[in-house]
């Protein structure tokens with residue numbers, strides 16, 4: 001089932017090592033068929049160079065495996081929450097890309113310091129709220145999804161304008177209209193995180209956030225990639 005989506009999700013997963021976004025088996029990509037209410041995700045712990053489209057696992061919106069000979073990614077509960085709570089997204093990426101993880105571990109939001117950032121993320125990319133010890137012990141991956149959604153709701157951030165988050169002490173999740181868009185946003189996030197690190201170091205953190213980048217007119221003209229509603 002969903003052979004075409006499995007191929008798309010497989011190809012999106014294979015972009016992660018090509019773009020330098022993952023080490024070993026870290027990270028995963030999923031994509032959803034909204035009409036069927038099913039999504040396809042990378043199997044857990046499989047090396048990218050051994051992955052095939054047939055290895056992809058089909059999961060329903062309750063997070064239950066519908067088809068697949070392998071176990072779904074350990075992050076499947078997080079993907080499940082995001083597909084349920086962010087109704088327009090078509091693809092999700094999780095990586096441990098080092099520059100984005102550095103900001104997640106430092107607990108520092110990624111500020112919009114330049115157009116490279118603002119053309120994809122309309123405003124800062126937030127670090128999520130911290131999971132409580134209980135949330136970590138009981139259902140880490142599902143609670144990660146709930147904490148991401150709660151962070152966006154409490155900070156009044158539109159996930160269509162900021163298609164990504166830095167999960168505190170963990171790493172980035174990005175999303176988009178399609179798995180490919182989610183991968184694009186993951187790569188931009190990593191590139192911008194490296195740029196921001198150097199800009200903040202060069203200015204010893206005394207850097208001005210250009211207000212025009214937070215202007216909706218700029219975003220509407222330039223932020224074409226961020227708005228994941230464009231399915232193509």
Ligand SMILES: O=C(CO)[C@@H](O)[C@H](O)COP(=O)(O)O
Nearest residue numbers: 026027028044045073074075
């Ligand atoms: O963050 C983690 C583990 O800490 C996971 O995201 C791994 O990076 C990938 O796990 P699988 O998708 O292979 O289960």
